[in-house]
Amino acid sequence: MQEPRAQALLEVTGVTVRFGGITALDGVSFKVMRGTIAGLIGPNGAGKTTLFNCLSRLYGFSEGEILFEGKPLTDTPPHGIAALGIGRTFQNLALFRTMSVRDNVMLGGHARSASGFLSNALRLPHVQREERQLGARASQVIDLLDLQAVAATPVADLPFGTQKRVELARALMSQPKLLLLDEPAGGLNHEEVDGLRLLLRRIQSELQLTMLLVEHHMNLVMRVSDQVIALDFGRKIADGTPAEVRENPDVVRAYLGVEA
Ligand SMILES: Nc1ncnc2c1ncn2[C@@H]1O[C@H](COP(=O)(O)OP(=O)(O)O)[C@@H](O)[C@H]1O
Numbered sequence: 001m002q003e004p005r006a007q008a009l010l011e012v013t014g015v016t017v018r019f020g021g022i023t024a025l026d027g028v029s030f031k032v033m034r035g036t037i038a039g040l041i042g043p044n045g046a047g048k049t050t051l052f053n054c055l056s057r058l059y060g061f062s063e064g065e066i067l068f069e070g071k072p073l074t075d076t077p078p079h080g081i082a083a084l085g086i087g088r089t090f091q092n093l094a095l096f097r098t099m100s101v102r103d104n105v106m107l108g109g110h111a112r113s114a115s116g117f118l119s120n121a122l123r124l125p126h127v128q129r130e131e132r133q134l135g136a137r138a139s140q141v142i143d144l145l146d147l148q149a150v151a152a153t154p155v156a157d158l159p160f161g162t163q164k165r166v167e168l169a170r171a172l173m174s175q176p177k178l179l180l181l182d183e184p185a186g187g188l189n190h191e192e193v194d195g196l197r198l199l200l201r202r203i204q205s206e207l208q209l210t211m212l213l214v215e216h217h218m219n220l221v222m223r224v225s226d227q228v229i230a231l232d233f234g235r236k237i238a239d240g241t242p243a244e245v246r247e248n249p250d251v252v253r254a255y256l257g258v259e260a
């Protein structure tokens with residue numbers, strides 16, 4: 001009997017993105033293994049957001065290939081990305097502020113629901129069943145992220161750190177295999193960042209998902225990630241364990257004057 005080969009969930013090979021004269025990504029390659037947390041770091045303008053936008057198919061790329069579960073991402077249209085199993089949060093919160101936490105979370109499930117507009121409008125039995133399933137899932141996700149106490153509260157009435165948890169909850173509703181987090185610690189205070197670190201670990205182990213995390217908060221990235229990938233001027237300059245990447249001379253150089 002052969003052991004099943006450890007398969008990369010995500011495999012990025014030689015991805016290049018140009019905007020006019022600017023090469024935002026220059027032949028970037030890396031792999032993310034299933035069930036791991038990978039941190040993506042780099043100074044401003046390094047290409048982190050561009051890479052994220054390639055992964056969620058907001059941007060096209062001129063060269064290279066991205067395989068998700070061994071299949072080219074370009075086989076899937078941008079609106080099919082959530083159904084494929086890739087979820088994301090945004091750097092700037094994208095919530096419905098007057099709606100309750102629970103309703104915002106529920107919306108995340110509809111990206112993946114099978115019912116069409118007409119059967120939804122007619123409230124056919126299978127739609128009602130689907131709504132019940134979504135409701136049950138929302139309750140689970142709300143529990144997992146400790147949002148029970150504020151489930152009925154309008155999002156606008158909550159502190160920023162809690163709003164960010166709501167966004168995370170919504171992204172989990174589509175049951176992603178790969179979760180892309182865009183600066184989840186942005187705007188959080190010291191205590192909240194520590195809470196986030198524990199929460200990401202809990203989500204990862206309970207839901208067995210894989211995460212790719214763009215983050216400026218070095219302490220968080222280094223403590224939460226299994227693997228860290230560093231970009232500078234569109235090129236990958238380091239890829240390894242947090243300890244390896246932290247000591248990489250190119251990484252230290254890239255951050256001098258930025259972090260120091
Ligand atoms: N839509 C765009 N049009 C033109 N240039 C862009 C666009 N998006 C990013 N860039 C450029 O690509 C480079 C990488 O940007 P970005 O991916 O946003 O970096 P990071 O997220 O690491 O700060 C920068 O020089 C930026 O100005």
Ligand SMILES: [Mg+2]
Pocket residue numbers: 045048049050
């Ligand atoms: Mg950016």
